[in-house]
Amino acid sequence: xxxxxxxxxxxxxxxxxxxxxxxxxxxxxxxxxxxxxxxxxxxxxxxxxxxxxxxxxxxxxxxxxxxxxxxxxxxxxxxxxxxxxxxxxxxxxxxxxxxxxxxxxxxxxxxxxxxxxxxxxxxxxxxxxxxxxxxxxxxxxxxxxxxxxxxxxxxxxxxxxxxxxxxxxxxxxxxxxxxxxxxxxxxxxxxxxxxxxxxxxxxxxxxxxxxxxxxxxxxxxxxxxxxxxxxxxxxxxxxxxxxxxxxxxxxxxxxxxxxxxxxxxxxxxxxxxxxxxxxxxxxxxxxxxxxxxxxxxxxxxxxxxxxxxxxxxxxxxxxxxxxxxxxx
Amino acid sequence: xxxxxxxxxxxxxxxxxxxxxxxxxxxxxxxxxxxxxxxxxxxxxxxxxxxxxxxxxxxxxxxxxxxxxxxxxxxxxxxxxxxxxxxxxxxxxxxxxxxxxxxxxxxxxxxxxxxxxxxxxxxxxxxxxxxxxxxxxxxxxxxxxxxxxxxxxxxxxxxxxxxxxxxxxxxxxxxxxxxxxxxxxxxxxxxxxxxxxxxxxxxxxxxxxxxxxxxxxxxxxxxxxxxxxxxxxxxxxxxxxxxxxxxxxxxxxxxxxxxxxxxxxxxxxxxxxxxxxxxxxxxxxxxxxxxxxxxxxxxxxxxxxxxxxxxxxxxxxxxxxxxxxxxxxxxxxxxxxxxxxxxxxxxxxxxxxxxxxxxxxxxxxxxxxxxxxxxxxxxxxxxxxxxxxxxxxxxxxxxxxxxxxxxxxxxxxxxxxxxxxxxxxxxxxxxxxxxx
Numbered sequence: 034x035x036x037x038x039x040x041x042x043x044x045x046x047x048x049x050x051x052x053x054x055x056x057x058x059x060x061x062x063x064x065x066x067x068x069x070x071x072x073x074x075x076x077x078x079x080x081x082x083x084x085x086x087x088x089x090x091x092x093x094x095x096x097x098x099x100x101x102x103x104x105x106x107x108x109x110x111x112x113x114x115x116x117x118x119x120x121x122x123x124x125x126x127x128x129x130x131x132x133x134x135x136x137x138x139x140x141x142x143x144x145x146x147x148x149x150x151x152x153x154x155x156x157x158x159x160x161x162x163x164x165x166x167x168x169x170x171x172x173x174x175x176x177x178x179x180x181x182x183x184x185x186x187x188x189x190x191x192x193x194x195x196x197x198x199x200x201x202x203x204x205x206x207x208x209x210x211x212x213x214x215x216x217x218x219x220x221x222x223x224x225x226x227x228x229x230x231x232x233x234x235x236x237x238x239x240x241x242x243x244x245x246x247x248x249x250x251x252x253x254x255x256x257x258x259x260x261x262x263x264x265x266x267x268x269x270x271x272x273x274x275x276x277x278x279x280x281x282x283x284x285x286x287x288x289x290x291x292x293x294x295x296x297x298x299x300x301x302x303x304x305x306x307x308x309x310x311x312x313x314x315x316x317x318x319x320x321x322x323x324x325x326x327x328x329x330x331x332x333x334x335x336x337x338x339x340x341x342x343x344x345x346x347x348x349x350x351x352x353x354x355x356x357x358x359x360x361x
Numbered sequence: 362x363x364x365x366x367x368x369x370x371x372x373x374x375x376x377x378x379x380x381x382x383x384x385x386x387x388x389x390x391x392x393x394x395x396x397x398x399x400x401x402x403x404x405x406x407x408x409x410x411x412x413x414x415x416x417x418x419x420x421x422x423x424x425x426x427x428x429x430x431x432x433x434x435x436x437x438x439x440x441x442x443x444x445x446x447x448x449x450x451x452x453x454x455x456x457x458x459x460x461x462x463x464x465x466x467x468x469x470x471x472x473x474x475x476x477x478x479x480x481x482x483x484x485x486x487x488x489x490x491x492x493x494x495x496x497x498x499x500x501x502x503x504x505x506x507x508x509x510x511x512x513x514x515x516x517x518x519x520x521x522x523x524x525x526x527x528x529x530x531x532x533x534x535x536x537x538x539x540x541x542x543x544x545x546x547x548x549x550x551x552x553x554x555x556x557x558x559x560x561x562x563x564x565x566x567x568x569x570x571x572x573x574x575x576x577x578x579x580x581x582x583x584x585x586x587x588x589x590x591x592x593x594x595x596x597x598x599x600x601x602x603x604x605x606x607x608x609x610x611x612x613x614x615x616x617x618x619x620x621x622x623x624x625x626x627x628x629x630x631x632x633x634x635x636x637x638x639x640x641x642x643x644x645x646x647x648x649x650x651x652x653x654x655x656x657x658x659x660x661x662x663x664x665x666x667x668x669x670x671x672x673x674x675x676x677x678x679x680x681x682x683x684x685x686x687x688x689x690x691x692x693x694x695x696x697x698x699x700x701x702x703x704x705x706x707x708x709x710x711x712x713x714x715x716x717x718x719x720x721x722x723x724x725x726x727x728x729x730x731x732x733x734x735x736x737x738x739x740x741x742x743x744x745x746x747x748x749x750x751x752x753x754x755x756x757x758x759x760x761x762x763x764x765x766x767x768x769x770x771x772x773x774x775x776x777x778x779x780x781x782x783x784x785x786x787x788x789x790x791x792x793x794x795x796x797x
Contacts, residue, residue, distance in 0.1 A: 047559070126675035146677030147561035148631025155630070168679070170561025218561060246558025 039354030042154045042162040043347050045171040046225035054229055055200050057346050058181050062195050064342035064349075067104065077349050078107035081138040085111045086128075087165070088144040093313060093337060094165050094175075098141045101344035107352075110135065125149065126156050133157045139352045141165045147218075161351045163344075169216050175312050176222030178343040180230060182336050183267055186308060203230035209265035210234065211258065211293055212320050215242045215282070216274040219312045223269060224252060237261050239292060241282040258293055262302040270295055270311045270320050286319050293320070300325045308332050363387055365789055366399045367782070370408025370748060373705045374738050375714065383413060385744040388732070388787025393740060404789055406782050408748050414709035415736045416448025416478075416745035416785060417692065418716040420537075420615055421512070421591060421663035423684065424450070424480075427468065428457025433668035433765050435469060438688070439476035441666070441763040443790040445688040446712070446780035448745035449479040449734045451720050454490065455513035461485035461496040466504055470729055478785040479731040479745075481720060483508040486525045486536060492517050495528060502532045505729030507721040510537035512591055513638075515573050517543055522577065526586035535613075535719065537589040540573035540598070541565070541639055550679045552625040552640040560628065562678060565640050567595045574598045578605045581612055589719050590614035592665050594639040596649025603658050613719050615663035618687050618694040619770060621650040627770065633674045633681030634768050637667070651698050657707050661716035664691045668766035686769040689762055694771075696751060696778035703751065713747070732786050744787040753779035753794075763796070 034050045035041065038057065046054070067075055083102040087095050102109045112132065125144075132140065139161040142150050147168030154162040166172040180203075184195045187202040208227050214220040214236055227234050228251040235253050236243065247254055255261045262268065273289060283289045290296065295309070300322070303309070309321075309331040317323045326333060367383040372393060384392040384399070399405060419442060425433040433441075435452070442450045452469050454460035460469060466482050473480025484501040488494050490511040498509055509529065515538050516522040522538075529536050546569040551557050553564020574590060578601060581588045590602050593614050602614045619637060624647045627635040635641060653659050667684025674681055695711055696703055717723050717735025725733045725743060732743035757774050759767040783791035790797055 124672045124675035125677055127672070144677060146679045149677045151631050152677065155632075168561050169563075221561065244558045245553060245564060246555040249555045249559070 038347065038350050041351060043173050043351055044150050044154060044162065044164045046173045046176045046222045046229070047171070049225070049229060051200055051229045051231070054177065054180065054226055057177050057343070057350060058184060059196055060346035060350055061181055061339070061342040064345040068342055074104050074106060076106045077353055078102070078105040081107045081352055082136060083107045083109050083139045083141065083348065083352070084132050084137045085109060085141045086114065086132065086143070088114045088149070089166070091143050091166070093340065094143060097340035098165060098344050101341050101348055104341070105345055105349060107348070110137065125152060129153050129156050133160060139163060139348060142167070144168065163347055163351060166218055168218065170218050170221065172218040172222045174340070174344050174347055175219050176226040177347065178336060178339045179223050179269065179310060179312070180226045181343050182310070182332055182339050183308065185339065186332060186335070200230045203227070203232045206232040207264055207266045208232045208234045208269065209237060209261050209267070210269045210271065211237045211295070212271035213242045213273045214238050214271065215244045217271045220271055224250060235261055235264070237293065239283055239289070259299065259302055262299060263304065265303065265307055267308045267310065268295070268303065270309070272312070272314060273316055273319055290319055295321045295325050297322050297324050300328065303330065310336060313337065363787065364400050364403035365406065365784060366397060366403045367406045367408045367413055367746070367748060370411045370413035371705060372738050373412050373414035373709050376706065378705055383738070383746070385746070385784060385787060388744055390738070390740055390742050390744055393738065406748060406792065408781070410750065410752060411781055412705045412708070412749045412751060413738070414705065414747060414749070415713040415717070415738060416734060416747045416783060417446045417712040418449045418720060418722055418734050419447050419664050419666070419688065420451050420508070420661055420716045420720055421617070421665045422450040422452055422688065423455065423667045424452045425456065425668055426472065427465070431670045431765070435472040435480060436476055437763060437765045438666070439473070439478050439480060440796060441688040443478050443783045443785060444763050444780065444796065445690070446692045446747040446749060446783055447478060447688065448747065448783060448785040449481060449717070449722055449731065451481045451483050451508060453512050454483055454485040454510065459485045459490045461488050461490065463497070463500050463504060466501050466506060470504065474730050477788060477790040479734065481722060481729065481731060482506055483510050483512070483537065485509065486511045486516055487521065490514060492521060495525060498529060498534065499532055502534050505726050507534050508537055508589070508719070509534060510539065510591065512537065512539045514543065515539045515541055519576060519580065523580050523584060526580055526584040526588065530584060530586040535587040535589050537591050538573070538577055539591050540570045540577065540593070542569045542572050545569040545572065549640070550636060551628045552642050554625065554643055556625055556629070560631070562628070565638070567597070567642065567646070570595055570639050571597050571601070574601050578602065578610065578612065581605070581610050587611040592617045592620065592639060592663065594620040594642050595646045599649060599653050599658070603653070613660040615661040615716070616650050616654065616659055617663060617665040618691045619685055621647060621654060621698050622694050623647070623770060631678045633676060633678050634685060634770050636678060636681055636683050637685050638683040654698050654711065655700060657710070659711060661719055662691060662695050662711045663716060664688050668764050669768050671767055674768050684768070686762065686764055686766060688764065690757060690769065690771050690776065692749060692780055693776040693778045697776070744784055746784040747780060748782035749778060750781045751778045753781070755779050
């Protein structure tokens with residue numbers, strides 16, 4: 034178990050302790066305030082260089098990371114490598130070595146292959162690597178921002194602050210995750226974060242979209258989606274990942290909607306205060322009905338907004354947090 | 362006169378072994394006796410505390426030539442083989458282009474004849490290894506090819522495999538199958554299980570191998586042909602093939618050193634050096650293979666030596682090609698797997714006599730210019746001899762390997778037992794653990 038990400042790479046939430054996660058959430062709280070200022074910038078990473086390396090298409094994650102780095106006053110080297118390294122004819126090691134030769138402190142890496150972030154951290158051990166999503170493996174900052182968003186909304190309801198509540202509001206919190214869990218790095222990071230913070234997690238999905246190793250996860254798998262909807266305090270929907278072949282795992286998108294889509298009718302089964310989350314991008318009309326997205330229970334936009342302070346916190350702790358006394 | 366005398370080693374025959382001197386003259390074993398007066402000018406090898414037996418035969422070597430000479434050539438692979446104690450290698454046909462014609466097989470045989478050891482060829486079962494139409498097996502058999510396989514892939518279509526077995530039977534050749542149902546293995550990159558799930562890597566289930574093993578045993582029963590099962594990696598696969606063999610079906614199987622040495626946990630750090638097909642399996646499968654080895658159930662240890670240029674192993678795990686080196690480590694790993702009570706007869710059965718029988722290399726064959734391998738170590742036999750020192754200790758250093766590639770999964774591993782000398786085609790190729 035890792036008790037702090039200070040001075041370390043952030044590759045996975047699987048091995049982070051509750052304390053390590055709460056530290057990131059607490060750090061992000063202070064950056065929320067920065068993002069509300071008219072001048073949204075702090076000198077925390079002034080003079081540091083963050084390379085943003087996206088081997089896979091992404092809009093929000095990339096924008097969010099680069100915004101975060103800039104608001105910390107870091108210099109950002111941005112390289113989009115939409116095609117795989119194989120097609121480009123260069124090995125992953127060589128690509129990283131080239132970027133490293135320019136002089137960098139951190140890499141934000143998005144890659145279609147599971148494990149790419151860990152491989153890169155091995156190639157350049159002196160550089161902090163922030164995993165921006167690797168294959169079906171992990172998407173740690175998404176898991177952190179989801180936890181952060183839940184804590185933010187619940188603390189507002191309890192007329193407290195995130196900082197004061199720590200992980201308290203997660204104790205016994207009922208979280209239901211639905212959909213394409215098998216192919217989802219978000220699900221793996223979310224489950225790790227929620228479980229570490231003390232939530233009770235249930236999964237509901239077609240049999241083919243559950244991971245092979247689900248028996249080893251800290252969750253309960255349920256079959257009855259409708260019943261689970263009445264149970265949940267929070268429901269996390271996932272995108273059906275057709276680019277990872279999910280289409281072949283169900284009979285049709287229609288049938289997926291029929292069995293596991295959050296339709297208007299199903300949304301009525303939710304508790305009035307239950308929160309609806311989605312990491313985006315959404316397939317409206319497949320896993321979630323457009324009218325449900327626009328309901329007051331949905332906090333999808335907040336998730337996007339919180340992406341920036343969480344990524345500021347991750348970058349700050351990872352890059353500046355090695356005890357060099359950088360202040361906010 | 363070209364004479365070599367091997368002094369005071371444990372000469373390992375098929376059933377018994379004795380400490381003796383072995384005199385090799387002009388390519389043949391001339392004298393085996395307690396003590397021999399060496400002819401003048403004979404090269405002396407001190408083999409005290411060493412095992413002296415028939416040269417190793419690898420049923421499963423990817424020599425990469427033609428097509429991927431950056432990874433390996435017939436010549437560099439032969440040198441790596443000699444250092445590993447091999448006096449004969451069977452070159453796999455998944456080159457570019459595939460070895461599916463007389464011209465391509467002849468090319469490899471001719472290149473092979475220029476190396477210090479014997480290079481036999483496994484021809485492709487189907488044209489271009491595409492699994493659709495039969496390659497000219499009769500023409501290749503006329504060149505001396507005795508083993509056919511589409512290795513790298515199994516023949517997926519059961520009707521094509523049935524036809525291939527029926528066609529091969531009267532040719533007195535043996536087919537060899539890479540058992541993995543590709544539809545079930547899909548895009549898997551490591552063993553399917555809890556670990557692949559946690560790592561977010563798509564799994565290749567053990568069942569993908571076992572289903573094809575099951576299918577092919579039944580096809581052998583139906584056709585009466587012979588089949589060799591390549592690199593079996595699960596306990597169930599081994600159990601099925603040994604049961605079929607006990608029933609009297611003409612089946613044999615090999616296991617690869619990586620499958621009885623490493624388990625799936627090696628993939629935890631996503632290092633593509635540990636990616637291989639069939640994949641490194643669960644611990645219980647590794648234990649089952651080791652148990653089968655010790656009990657003498659296994660026909661052959663075969664390396665599946667699969668060189669890949671370094672840059673290809675610096676890709677992401679799912680993008681990197683599958684395969685790992687093995688020629689220079691196989692003997693030590695086999696010795697270690699056999700354990701403290703390592704029996705030299707079992708050792709030479711696994712590395713020499715068994716594979717020589719499967720590859721039909723026990724008699725010399727002038728058509729392909731290869732000598733006899735897997736011999737009994739008696740006077741008059743072709744001198745393909747390996748001297749193995751079971752006490753030698755060494756550490757694998759990938760920069761010191763003779764292979765053109767460096768993708769050994771054993772980097773930095775301490776090994777026990779090492780080949781001291783290799784005599785191939787009557788010539789001293791490796792002496793004191795180095796190329797002579």
